[in-house]
Amino acid sequence: MPRKREPRQWSWPNGAKIAISVGLALEDFSFASQYVQVPKPGQIDRFSLSYADYGRRVGIWRLLDLLDEFGIKGNMSTNGLVADKHPDVVRAVADAGHEINGHGWVNDVLPKTPDEEREEIRRCTQALTEAAGARPVGWTSPGSAGSDHTYDILIEEGYIWNGDEAADDIPYLHKTDTGIIAMLPRTNSLLNDLTMWIWGKNPPGIIWDGFSDTFDELYREGEDGYPKWMEMTLHAHMAGRPTLLPTIRKCLRYAQDHGDVWFATRKEIALWTQEHEGVKLGRKA
Numbered sequence: 001m002p003r004k005r006e007p008r009q010w011s012w013p014n015g016a017k018i019a020i021s022v023g024l025a026l027e028d029f030s031f032a033s034q035y036v037q038v039p040k041p042g043q044i045d046r047f048s049l050s051y052a053d054y055g056r057r058v059g060i061w062r063l064l065d066l067l068d069e070f071g072i073k074g075n076m077s078t079n080g081l082v083a084d085k086h087p088d089v090v091r092a093v094a095d096a097g098h099e100i101n102g103h104g105w106v107n108d109v110l111p112k113t114p115d116e117e118r119e120e121i122r123r124c125t126q127a128l129t130e131a132a133g134a135r136p137v138g139w140t141s142p143g144s145a146g147s148d149h150t151y152d153i154l155i156e157e158g159y160i161w162n163g164d165e166a167a168d169d170i171p172y173l174h175k176t177d178t179g180i181i182a183m184l185p186r187t188n189s190l191l192n193d194l195t196m197w198i199w200g201k202n203p204p205g206i207i208w209d210g211f212s213d214t215f216d217e218l219y220r221e222g223e224d225g226y227p228k229w230m231e232m233t234l235h236a237h238m239a240g241r242p243t244l245l246p247t248i249r250k251c252l253r254y255a256q257d258h259g260d261v262w263f264a265t266r267k268e269i270a271l272w273t274q275e276h277e278g279v280k281l282g283r284k285a
């Protein structure tokens with residue numbers, strides 16, 4: 001039965017029935033990554049850190065090859081420390097045509113005050129700009145743990161989109177006294193290797209189950225005239241392992257076998273949001 005109730009009208013370029021983003025994550029840590037065998041609060045866990053280091057040594061290259069296989073451009077959430085320590089890796093991702101977006105300085109330590117947050121955003125922006133050769137325009141805080149000041153600081157620092165909320169299936173605007181930023185909500189909880197595979201301790205196929213069911217439902221809504229957006233989140237140190245690659249490949253092939261699917265980076269979605277809503281993102285003139 002066609003859907004009859006929809007609070008917001010939306011559309012995608014060329015009448016696409018659904019937009020899909022592939023969000024990569026290349027992260028670094030001070031104490032421990034998300035995968036820990038024996039918890040050691042406040043102590044350095046060398047095994048856990050080595051698990052994360054797999055991302056820049058092996059995983060990201062495997063994911064780049066996979067995206068090349070499908071001709072898809074993604075966006076990569078990147079800690080400033082990664083860009084500072086391994087600028088060649090970040091530059092390779094940018095040179096391949098993928099968007100680089102800010103993701104805090106280090107993934108397991110958050111700023112405690114507005115001044116610390118502003119300094120971290122500036123420091124991260126500089127490191128990413130120098131490594132990638134282009135200034136980032138999007139930001140997602142580690143764990144989406146932004147503060148009451150995050151949006152104003154980001155707008156002041158030249159950002160046009162943020163990914164720290166989860167309130168919709170399509171982009172929306174957040175207006176502050178400083179300006180307007182596009183909110184690109186977390187549509188990825190069931191399509192995130194961390195939450196569904198690592199933390200959930202599920203077999204790889206759980207990603208396919210979540211992807212196919214979500215895609216089918218949202219595609220149907222798009223056919224009814226209410227197009228939506230979905231995103232896969234692939235951490236280089238998790239999804240970049242051979243165990244998960246066949247499942248990701250299956251998901252991407254399934255989506256590409258359908259017509260009227262727009263694979264877009266978050267920057268492209270933010271710029272489309274600006275055009276669709278008839279506003280100017282960024283700081284007030």
